[in-house]
Amino acid sequence: MVLERVSTGVPKLDRILGGGFIRGKTYLITGETGVGKTILSLQFLLEGLRNGERVAYVSLDERVQGVLDGAMTLGWDLWSYYRMGLLYPFEIRIFSEDLRKYGKSSKAYIDTIIKMTNGGQVSRIVLDPISAMAFGALEEFAVREYIREIILFLEEKIGATTVLTCDIPSGSNRLSRFGYEEFLSSGVIVVGLRNVGGRLVRTLMVRKMRWSPADMTVYTFEIMHKRGVVIGPPLTSLESGQPVSGQEERFEQEERFPDEFDVSSP
Numbered sequence: 001m002v003l004e005r006v007s008t009g010v011p012k013l014d015r016i017l018g019g020g021f022i023r024g025k026t027y028l029i030t031g032e033t034g035v036g037k038t039i040l041s042l043q044f045l046l047e048g049l050r051n052g053e054r055v056a057y058v059s060l061d062e063r064v065q066g067v068l069d070g071a072m073t074l075g076w077d078l079w080s081y082y083r084m085g086l087l088y089p090f091e092i093r094i095f096s097e098d099l100r101k102y103g104k105s106s107k108a109y110i111d112t113i114i115k116m117t118n119g120g121q122v123s124r125i126v127l128d129p130i131s132a133m134a135f136g137a138l139e140e141f142a143v144r145e146y147i148r149e150i151i152l153f154l155e156e157k158i159g160a161t162t163v164l165t166c167d168i169p170s171g172s173n174r175l176s177r178f179g180y181e182e183f184l185s186s187g188v189i190v191v192g193l194r195n196v197g198g199r200l201v202r203t204l205m206v207r208k209m210r211w212s213p214a215d216m217t218v219y220t221f222e223i224m225h226k227r228g229v230v231i232g233p234p235l236t237s238l239e240s241g242q243p244v245s246g247q248e249e250r251f252e253q254e255e256r257f258p259d260e261f262d263v264s265s266p
C-alpha cells in the first residue's frame with residue numbers, strides 16, 4: 001500500500017520531506033521561543049482549509065483569539081474559515097492538579113478534542129504547544145505515557161494528520177522539552193535562528209522522517225506576508241561567505257498566493 005501524503009502548506013518543505021507528511025501520522029515542530037513554530041503550524045492548517053477540509057487548532061497556552069488576530073498580520077484571515085465552520089479553534093488549559101487527578105489517563109483531553117471538533121470530523125489538528133500539556137507533571141514516566149496516549153488516540157480515533165509544536169529551552173541541544181516527544185512522533189522538524197555575520201537567520205531542518213527519504217540539509221527561511229514560511233538556500237551557502245544581500249531572489253518563487261486570504265475581515 002502506498003502511503004498517502006498530505007501537503008504541509010510549504011511546497012519546498014513537502015519536497016524536503018519526500019512528498020509531505022504521511023496522512024494520519026503525528027509530526028513535531030520543535031524550536032526555541034519565537035522561531036516560527038506557530039506560524040508553520042497555522043500554514044499547515046491553511047493548506048487544509050484552502051482545500052475545504054475541516055481542521056482544528058488547539059491552543060495550550062495563548063488565547064486563541066490572539067492567535068487568529070495575529071495571523072491577520074500575515075494576511076491570513078483565519079476568522080473567515082472559523083465563520084464558515086471549517087476551522088475549530090479552541091483552548092485547553094492544563095493544570096497540574098488535573099494531571100494529578102487524571103493520572104496518566106489522557107482521556108479527558110481527547111474527549112474534549114472530540115467534542116469540540118464535531119465528533120472528531122477533522123483531517124488536520126494542531127496542538128500548540130504540546131509541552132504545555134505536561135507542565136506540572138511530577139513524574140517523567142507519567143508524562144511520556146500521557147503524551148503517547150494522546151498521540152495514539154488522535155491517530156486511531158480521529159485519524160487526522162497532527163502537528164504538535166514543542167518549545168525547547170534557549171541554548172539547549174535538546175529536540176524537545178521532555179526529551180521523548182521526538183520518539184513518539186513520525187517526524188521532527190527543527191526551526192531555529194543562527195547568527196551569520198552578525199545577522200540572525202532563520203533555519204529549518206528535518207531531523208527525522210519515518211518511511212521517507214528526507215533531505216537533511218539545514219535550510220534558511222523567511223516569514224513573508226501571505227506566503228508565511230518561505231524556504232531559501234541552505235545555511236551553508238550563507239556561511240560560506242557569499243553576500244547575504246541578494247539571497248532573497250533565491251527564495252523559491254513558485255509558492256502560491258491564494259486569493260481567498262484577501263477576504264477582508266469585518
Ligand SMILES: Nc1ncnc2c1ncn2[C@@H]1O[C@H](COP(=O)(O)OP(=O)(O)OP(=O)(O)O)[C@@H](O)[C@H]1O
Binds near residue numbers: 032037038224
Ligand atoms: N506578520 C509577520 N510578518 C513577518 N514575520 C512575522 C509576522 N508575525 C510574526 N513574525 C515573526 O514570527 C516570529 C514568531 O513566530 P511564532 O509565533 O510562530 O513563533 P513560535 O516559535 O511559535 O514562538 P513561541 O515559542 O513564543 O510560541 C516573530 O518573532 C516574528 O519574527
Ligand SMILES: [Mg+2]
Binds near residue numbers: 037038039128
Ligand atoms: Mg508559538
